Structure formats: C-alpha cells, structure tokens
C-alpha cells in the first residue's frame with residue numbers, strides 16, 4: 001500500500017466513524033438542504049469552495065451558482081459536493097471490501113506448485129551439479145600437478161609472511177615517515193611499540209617453529225604411511241593455494257554464466273521514455289513521474305518482471321506495438337522483451353517481463369507426453385511453454401483449433417503435438433488430412449480411421465468428403481445424444497463416461513485438416529467443404545467432434561469467415577499483416593495488441609500467440625516433435641488401440657465408405673450366433689447373443705433393432721413359435737436362419753462379380 005492509499009484509507013475511516021449514518025449514493029438528495037448549504041458557503045466574503053478533481057489534477061475551481069442561481073445550478077452544486085467532495089464520502093468500496101479485494105500473493109511460487117516446472121528445475125539443478133562435478137573430476141590430475149608446482153612458492157610465501165609479521169614489517173613505512181619528519185616524540189613511541197611487538201611475536205614464532213619442527217619430525221619418522229600421505233596432500237593443498245599467482249586460479253569454470261543485467265526501475269523508465277509514447281516522454285522530460293511501479297521488480301522464472309501502471313489513456317497495446325523500440329531501449333534482444341497486459345487489472349496495467357535469453361534460443365521444447373504411455377483427451381493437452389518458461393496446454397474436448405502462419409513457421413509441428421495428444425487416448429477416432437502432400441503426418445496413417453496425404457484433386461475430394469461425412473456424423477450424434485437418459489447426460493454433451501460406452505458410438509473424434517486452404521480454396525469442392533466445416537464447428541463441439549485446421553493462407557477465400565469466426569482456440573505464428581492476424585486470432589486482435597507480426601520469420605518458428613486456451617492470450621513456444629518422435633508415439637498409440645479394439649477404418653484396411661463407426665457384418669454375425677440346428681429364432685434372442693459377441697456394436701439392441709437392421713438386406717421377420725426361458729410356449733417376432741444365409745450368399749456373390 002502506498003502513502004496515498006494509506007491517507008485515503010485513514011480519511012475514509014475517519015469519515016466512516018465521524019459522519020454518522022451514511023447517505024447511500026442512491027438516496028434522494030434534499031435539494032432544500034443542499035441549497036441552504038450552498039448559500040451559506042457562498043456568503044459574500046467567503047472564499048470560493050475548491051472542487052478538487054483528483055483524477056485529472058485540475059486546478060481548483062469555484063463552486064458554480066450563488067444566491068438566485070437556477071435549479072440546474074443547484075443540482076450542479078449538490079452533485080459536485082457528492083461526487084467531487086474533498087472529504088471522502090460513501091463512493092467506492094469500503095475498507096473491508098478493499099481489504100477483501102486485495103490481491104494475495106502466492107505462498108508457494110508457481111513453479112513449485114506445477115509438477116512439470118518443479119521437475120524441470122530440479123532436473124536442471126542436478127544436471128548442473130553433475131556437470132560441474134564431472135568437469136572438475138576430469139581435470140583433477142591437472143589440478144594436482146599445478147598444486148605440486150606451486151607448493152614451494154607457497155612455503156616461501158608463508159615463511160616470508162611470518163618473518164614480516166615477527167619483525168613488525170608493516171609498521172616500518174610509518175616509522176620511516178616520522179623519522180623523515182623529525183617528529184622524534186611520535187617516532188620514539190612507534191619504536192617502543194615495535195620493540196614490544198617484536199619481543200612478543202618472536203616468542204610466538206619461536207614456539208610455533210618448534211611445534212612445526214616437532215610435527216615434521218614426527219611425520220617423517222614416526223607416522224604411518226597413510227598419515228604421511230594425508231599430511232602431504234593437505235600441505236600441498238594449503239601451500240599450493242597460497243603459492244598460486246593472483247591471475248592464475250587453480251581451476252577454470254565448469255560453466256560460464258551469461259551475465260544478465262538486473263532490471264531496474266531506472267532502466268524501465270528510460271526505455272519506456274524512448275519508445276515514442278507522448279505522455280511518457282513528456283513526463284520524463286519534465287522530470288515528472290511517467291509510470292508507476294505497482295510492485296517491486298522481481299525475478300520470475302528465467303527473467304525479471306516489472307508491474308507498471310501506464311499514464312492515463314495509454315494502453316498495453318500501445319507498448320506492445322512498440323516492442324522492438326522497447327527492446328532497444330532496454331538494450332536487450334527482441335526475443336527477451338515481453339510486454340503483456342494484466343487481465344485482472346485495468347487496460348493500463350503492464351506486466352513487463354524481460355527474459356535472460358531470447359525465447360527463440362530456448363532450443364526445442366520437450367513435449368511433456370513424449371514418453372507417456374497414455375493420455376486422456378478429456379484432460380488438457382500439453383502444448384509448449386510461454387516466454388516465462390511456464391508450461392502451457394490446450395483443452396481439446398468442447399473445442400476446435402485454428403492454426404495459421406506463413407509457410408515454415410511451425411504449423412505442422414503444432415498440429416503434430418495436438419494430434420499426438422489425441423492419438424495417445426485410444427478411445428479417440430482420428431481422421432487425418434494433410435493436403436500439402438509432403439507426408440508430414442504420415443506417422444498417423446496406421447492409427448487413423450480416415451487418412452489422406454496429397455494435393456491432387458483426388459486427395460482434396462477425399463478431405464471434402466470427410467467434412468461431408470463429419471457433418472452427417474454430427475447430425476447422427478446430435479440425435480443419439482438427445483435420446484440419452486438425463487442422468488447419463490445431464491448437460492447434453494459428451495463426457496468421459498458417455499465416450500466409454502462404445503455401443504453409443506459417441507467417442508471423441510478428432511479431425512485434422514493441415515493446409516486446409518487447399519480444400520476451402522478448391523474451385524469444385526471448396527464451397528461445400530467450407531459450409532460443412534462451419535456446420536461442424538458450430539455444432540460438433542458438444543458432440544465430441546473436434547476440428548483442427550491449419551492454414552498458411554488465412555484470407556477470406558481460403559478460410560471461410562464462418563469457420564474463422566466460430567473457432568474457439570486460435571494459434572497464430574508469424575504472419576505478414578493485420579488482416580491475416582485477425583483472420584486467425586479473431587477480429588480486433590491486432591488493434592488490441594495481439595500481433596503475431598512481431599514474430600520474426602524463421603528465427604521465431606514455433607512461437608505464436610495462443611488465444612482461447614487460457615484465460616488471456618499468451619505467447620507460446622510449442623513443443624517440438626520431429627518425425628521419429630512422432631512415429632514412436634504413433635506406434636504406442638496403435639498398440640493401445642489394438643489392445644482396446646478401437647482400430648478402425650483405413651487403419652485396418654477398410655474401404656473409405658465405412659467411415660463412421662467401427663465396421664461389422666450383421667449377416668455374418670447373425671449366422672455366427674444362430675447355429676444351423678436352430679432353424680427359426682426370436683429377434684430378441686439374436687439381439688442378446690449379438691450384444692455378447694460385439695458389445696461395442698450391438699450393446700443395448702432389442703429385437704426391433706434386429707428387425708430394422710435386417711430390412712435393407714431383404715430379410716423380413718415373421719412370427720416364430722418358441723418357448724420362453726420359463727418354458728411357456730408363445731409366438732414372437734423372429735427370423736428364419738436360412739433367409740439370412742441366402743441374403744449373405746447373394747450379397748457376397750454380387751460383390752465378387754463386381
């Protein structure tokens with residue numbers, strides 16, 4: 001709390017205690033009393049009442065009005081007294097509210113609460129210690145040699161030192177000076193002091209020498225070899241160190257620290273004054289306080305953090321706009337300087353974070369799930385780190401993702417990270433489309449229900465077909481979800497519990513469209529594909545259908561506005577200008593300071609603005625998975641799917657038409673569960689047996705489901721006489737086994753002929 005705050009709080013307390021019952025702001029003002037009060041104050045000879053405007057620091061002005069003033073004037077007085085009174089009144093939060101609203105600082109720092117960050121810190125520390133130990137261990141023989149060579153010199157240094165001490169050599173220059181000045185009194189005093197000292201020190205030195213000689217004789221003639229060795233090593237360590245020249249230390253450094261200057265308020269003010277924001281520069285020029293530091297500058301992660309209040313009317317976006325000038329003003333590389341807003345405060349609260357090193361030099365960020373055996377897509381997917389080194393993740397369920405940038409900035413890498421997260425959940429059905437044709441996502445082919453890599457018309461058509469199929473799938477899911485009982489699906493959206501009931505076929509479906517501009521911009525299929533994508537984006541979220549779109553041409557021809565306008569998570573790597581920026585990050589993003597144009601081509605590949613995944617947009621350097629790493633993850637994902645029986649579609653060589661849901665052969669399955677000996681059978685019995693062999697497909701089926709599923713195959717049901725489990729005879733709907741066998745033979749015969 002600063003001084004002004006304290007003053008204000010005390011004034012407020014005084015007002016609370018002394019003013020009697022409060023007049024709530026909403027109460028009716030007694031104009032008569034207000035007028036009387038004003039008339040009193042405006043008596044001739046009275047000084048004009050100053051109306052202080054603390055917000056604008058205006059010069060005091062006289063209260064308008066006076067005897068005979070109009071009603072509106074009167075209201076003006078009453079209003080100014082209530083609003084601008086220099087005595088605090090009941091406006092704004094009270095003391096308790098202010099205390100309640102105070103921001104609590106973390107008891108335990110963020111990096112200690114986040115397991116991955118804590119693990120990173122400990123791993124780094126262990127690595128650092130290990131490296132230093134190994135470095136010096138390797139050089140130990142060299143250090144021993146140096147110490148041995150320096151030992152005689154050390155001995156001489158010690159003897160010389162002792163001699164100088166015993167003879168009080170340090171007082172000699174003083175005595176000489178007094179002798180030259182012929183100050184006999186002081187000289188005699190010093191000489192007497194020297195004699196006293198030398199007498200005492202000679203006794204100490206002689207005793208010490210005798211002791212040392214005794215010890216030396218004992219070590220040479222009386223001590224064991226081990227003691228002799230230890231003594232020799234110790235002597236070498238001590239005398240070798242003492243004998244070292246001042247400019248040649250024994251060991252070199254195992255690590256050389258990159259010296260990073262501490263960020264000071266002075267540096268920040270100077271830098272801010274140099275970026276060309278009028279109110280700041282002019283205040284600094286006049287020697288006034290241009291910006292206010294609301295907290296001490298502290299160390300946060302691998303850098304420094306300054307919390308600053310900008311002058312009135314200046315926004316964080318104004319500073320972000322001048323980031324490179326700010327970097328110059330701070331004399332730091334651009335990739336170290338990250339001005340950011342504080343969402344919990346006002347538009348003028350700037351968090352300036354200055355990193356020790358350029359974000360682009362962080363190297364390749366490890367993906368947290370690179371070695372994980374499995375992942376749950378209902379949890380957030382690790383995505384990368386922010387400039388402050390904090391792990392950042394992306395929620396997948398209930399979301400769609402749009403990734404955009406110029407070529408070669410890291411879109412595909414970002415897609416891989418998201419697709420790998422989805423792949424590690426074996427319940428997820430993957431549809432992968434890579435319409436650049438370079439095979440960047442080929443690793444996912446063995447686990448994808450639908451997969452295509454290509455830029456030719458056929459590949460584009462395949463992707464467009466996928467969107468059409470997804471649209472149908474979304475509609476099917478909407479119907480299926482609606483029918484679910486309320487207790488299973490209270491929020492009318494897919495949950496883990498629902499996804500795990502395979503018979504419902506409502507598992508999460510992640511569809512990736514990399515280089516989607518080639519699909520949406522296609523002359524023949526583009527328009528329909530855009531409409532389908534918009535439909536899916538709008539409705540698919542609650543139904544477990546997640547679209548991940550990546551484009552290197554975010555313009556309105558290649559990315560339908562219905563798509564870009566409705567997507568929930570956006571990641572924008574380097575783009576050329578405002579239009580592309582806003583297409584990916586959303587309207588007005590550029591104006592609000594979210595400018596992916598700040599990233600440098602190539603140097604900042606992998607760095608982008610992430611919006612929608614965190615409470616406020618954040619710069620993220622994505623984790624990087626190269627080809628082999630992606631393949632290893634995909635293999636793990638395939639093994640998981642095999643074990644769970646969720647591989648489907650093209651991953652097991654099925655035709656593309658069998659796109660939605662796992663394939664099954666109803667006729668073959670019925671023949672399998674109805675033995676030849678059983679000529680006629682009730683449909684309800686078939687349904688129960690089918691559910692036993694394929695619960696994921698037939699679970700929950702009743703007799704009617706068998707009836708309707710057989711209809712397209714030309715098998716009709718009829719009344720079949722039989723006995724219930726209790727033994728009573730009755731007739732129910734059923735089939736003749738031979739009819740099913742015939743339908744299957746016909747079908748297979750015609751397939752074979754085709």
Ligand SMILES: Nc1ncnc2c1ncn2[C@@H]1O[C@H](COP(=O)(O)OP(=O)(O)OP(=O)(O)O)[C@@H](O)[C@H]1O
Pocket residue numbers: 363364365405406407408409410411412413414436552605606607621622623624
């Ligand atoms: N997260 C990252 N960390 C480090 N380097 C990265 C990262 N992402 C991308 N890169 C670098 O950028 C290069 C291009 O990445 P990527 O292929 O993902 O870009 P792209 O935007 O998909 O390109 P294109 O549009 O041509 O397909 C990579 O080969 C890699 O060297």
